[in-house]
Amino acid sequence: MKLSIYPVVFSLILTAFSCNDRRSLREEANKRQADSLEQLKKAEEAERIRPRTAADIKLTKELAFDKYTLGDEYTYQDSTRVFQWDKIKEKLAFVDNFQRKNKHYAVLQNYKNRNGEAPVVANFIRNAYKRVSDTLGTERYQSVPLYKEGNEDVPTRYGRDGSLVELLSSDTVTMIKIAGLSFEGNWEVPKRYVKTIGDTVMFNQVIVVDVTNQNICTMERSEEASWRILSMNPATSGMHKPPYSMETPTGIFVLQEKKPKMLYLKDGTHTIQGYAPYANRFTNGGYIHGVPTQRPDAPMIEYSASLGTTPRSHMCVRNASSHAKFIYEWAKTLQSLIIVID
Known part of the structure; x- marks a missing residue:
């Protein structure tokens, strides 16, 4: 009796399709898993760098x-x-x-004018104590002169003794660039008024x-x-x-x-x-x-x-x-x- 080979061939074709389907499903599942992991990593990184409130x-x-x-x-x-x-x-x-970012910290210092009396700011007033202050009310006495970048002639305002700042330039130069952390803006300050704290504190x-x-x-x-x-x-x-x-x-x-x-x-x-x-x-x-x-x-x-x-x-x-x-x-x-x- 002569046996037909068609059922066998058909079965092999179905098996091949079935294997391909399973392989495709596995690949699709792996891709979804990889995509999910990547999204999770991105979400974790976004959360890590998100500013705290x-x-x-x-x-x-x-x-x-x-x-x-x-x-x-x-x-x-x-x-x-x-x-x-x-x-x-x-x-x-x-x-x-x-x-959260590496910063070089410093503190402004001029207790009892030990580092020299600050020059008079461009726009000064006499405050309630009859003493010279800037327009924001910070007195000249015991304070630190803050200059606009590139203008070392006359200070714009005063920084209080004890204010925390970030160093933006080397502390080996005469005028040091700082960013205020307890007040706004980037400024230049004579070196003698700045005490470096460091970047590890x-x-x-x-x-x-x-x-x-x-x-x-x-x-x-x-x-x-x-x-x-x-x-x-x-x-x-x-x-x-x-x-x-x-x-x-x-x-x-x-x-x-x-x-x-x-x-x-x-x-x-x-x-x-x-x-x-x-x-x-x-x-x-x-x-x-x-x-x-x-x-x-x-x-x-x-x-x-x-x-x-x-x-x-x-x-x-x-x-x-x-x-x-x-x-x-x-x-x-x-x-x-x-x-x-x-």
């Missing part, structure tokens, strides 16, 4: 100093005061963002002073966009009382130096009136310190009923002396930021 910042309370702790909201006289966490998160997001310690609500909090970064709240305390900032007392200026400053006792003079004299313990200087003569004494030989005062009430300091930020000590021992010089908000 206040909504991204996570705050966790892990109090390391637990005396005189204030609530998120609390009563003062007939009003309610708060810690402005939304505004604080905006500042922390800003700190996180500018540290991380600002993981932040102290926020609120001059509206008269409080202070300390925070430490645990990872990007995640910060631990270490203390929440009453504070007293500077008052407007010419010619000696000035408001604590708002902005972002670097902790520049520490003094176990900061001696201060009686207004209008060269006589030492007393001292403030555990002083942490951040701008001009502005310190975060403990309760001041009225005599240089007086014992340290721990607390004052005026803390957290109304501004009454000369420019400084008064704290309970034990809280000032906590900051003194915890915060690292030239590696910690003081952010003053209103």
Whole structure:
């Protein structure tokens, strides 16, 4: 009996088509998987480089100093005061963002005009204290002249002592190019006013002073966009009382130096009136310190009923002396930021 080969051939053809179909399906599945992985990588990269916002910042309370702790909201006289966490998160997001790229940091310095009195700016005014300032209100005394790029004749404005900046040029030249991090714009500054911090420092310690609500909090970064709240305390900032007392200026400053006792003079004299313990200087003569004494030989005062009430300091930020000590021992010089908000 003669067998037909057609069924066999047909079966082989079906098998071939079936193998080709399976191969095509596998290839299509592999392509979809590869495309999905590529999209995932792109999404992850986009998320990695995306600027952080206040909504991204996570705050966790892990109090390391637990005396005189204030609530998120609390009563003062007939009003309610708060810690402005939304505004604080905006500042922390800003700190996180500018540290995501390698930068060479520096701090502007001219405490007590030690690096030379700044020249008069092109457009100056006499402020409420009868002293020369720029049109934005920054005084000439203890400040740094900021020149427009290419114009070294007359400065345009002043930069506050203690301001954090980014170096844009080598620090071996006479005039250094900087970008403001606590103020806007790119500027040129004489080298003698600029102290280089470096490109490896991380600002993981932040102290926020609120001059509206008269409080202070300390925070430490645990990872990007995640910060631990270490203390929440009453504070007293500077008052407007010419010619000696000035408001604590708002902005972002670097902790520049520490003094176990900061001696201060009686207004209008060269006589030492007393001292403030555990002083942490951040701008001009502005310190975060403990309760001041009225005599240089007086014992340290721990607390004052005026803390957290109304501004009454000369420019400084008064704290309970034990809280000032906590900051003194915890915060690292030239590696910690003081952010003053209103």
